[in-house]
Amino acid sequence: MSDVTIVKEGWVQKRGEYIKNWRPRYFLLKTDGSFIGYKEKPQDVDLPYPLNNFSVAKCQLMKTERPKPNTFIIRCLQWTTVIERTFHVDTPEEREEWTEAIQAVADRLQRQEEERMNCSPTSQIDNIGEEEMDASTTHHKRKTMNDFDYLKLLGKGTFGKVILVREKASGKYYAMKILKKEVIIAKDEVAHTLTESRVLKNTRHPFLTVLEDNDYGRAVDWWGLGVVMYEMMCGRLPFYNQDHEKLFELILMEDIKFPRTLSADAKSLLSGLLIKDPNKRLGGGPDDAKEIMRHSFFAGVNWQDVYDKKLVPPFKPQVTSETDTRYFDEEFTAQTITITPPEKYDEDGMDCMDNERRPHFPQFSYSASGRE
Structure with missing residues (x-):
């Protein structure tokens, strides 16, 4: 493989995802498709910690004069997630x-991929699972909604629903997400739906890295682990405010507070x-997860036993089959599944019905969001 070189570099303005201000970033575009941004112009192009790290492979480009003249949007990959970023x-x-x-x-990357596929199809197949290999032998036949039996509603929200389905041909079970495209587009949620980056506002998950525009790295995962463990140990989120702007400020500036009853090891972890x-965060160094595993909080844990699945969990779900949905809320599973063809939606994305039959608060389902 040829050496990776820089195709283009320079200063651009990048728009923040949640705090929607413009931030100057020095970006490097490389021949391998990496598109990486720094706060300052790097003296060493191999600096380990860029603020932004994307791949432009299979990207889509859009030009626009809004919200500023000479704006362009890249829909691309960030690790394995499709995202949109505005420059x-x-x-x-x-x-x-x-x-x-x-x-x-x-x-160029697309041509190289096609050439590899044409030159060595067997090696490509060797690296994929049996299920995907079956798909390749049937020329990637596109699945339609008619290929599945619809068994139970597992949940629903503003933009759609999740249904337990069984593929007719194979008998395999899947969770199918069905989105109302009209609602997504009408609410200007296309980019966020693609990336599922509405985690912060939908679940109040304080995703620090998104706010600070640090778009890369495993240290992000350790922050998320810290948030989840804090809520499990303390019974509340480490940061919370109903006003999202104040919440952003708390996440970026506020020190963590702990209940008096929390052990010293737990507070330390x-x-x-x-x-x-992220550079100073536990797990953010070169040892990654091993740094966390060595922490005194986990002193009594045999990690090899964890890996070998020898530890008995304190709670084990009593699931009897692939169709056992007892741990999903009956509010959803008791409902009858209705699949409405797209043309039957009106301009609001709701099932067509006269006004008297409409719910008072359309597109909302109660989720006990007021309880803490």
Whole structure:
């Protein structure tokens, strides 16, 4: 494989995802498709911790004059997630240079992938699972909704529902997510639905890295682990405010507070996982998870036994079959499944019905969100 080189580099303005201000970033576009951004112009192109780390492979580019002139949007991969990011430059010529360079890299990577597939189809198949191999032999036949039996409703929200389904051909069970595209588009939620990055507002999950525009790294996962463990140990979130702007400020600036009853080891672990600087965070160093595993909080844990599944969990779900949904709320599972064809939705994305039959609060389901 040829050495990776820089195709284009320079300053661009990148728009924040939640605090929607513009932040100057020095970006490097490389031949391998990596598109990485720094707060300052790097002296060493192999700096280990960029603020942003994307891949433009198979990306889509869009030009727009909103919210600023000379804006362009990249829909691309961030690790394994499809995301959209918004950038702005000073002149139309500069925007054209960036978009042409990005498209050229993406096209070249696509050609290389096609050549590899054509030259060594057997090696490609060797690296995929049996299920995918079956799909390749049937020329990737596209699945439709008619290929499944619909068994139970597992949950629903503003944008759609999740249903337990069984594939007719194989008898395998899946959880199918059905989205109302009209509602998503009407609410300007296309990008967030694609990335599922509405975690913060939908579940009040304090996702520090998104707020600070640090789009990379395993340290993100350790922050998330810290939030979950804090809630499990303390019975509440480490940061919470109904006003999202105040919540953002708490996440970025507030120190962690602990109940008096929490053990010293637990406080130490949570404090380490919830350090705001990802470079100093527990698990954020080169040892990654091993640093967390060595913490005194886990002194009594035999990690090899965990790996070998020898430990007996304190709670084991009593699931009897793949169709056993006893741990899903009966509010959903007791409902009858109705699949409405897209053309039967009105402009609001709701099932067509006269106004008298409409619910008083359409597109909302009660989820006990007021309880803490």
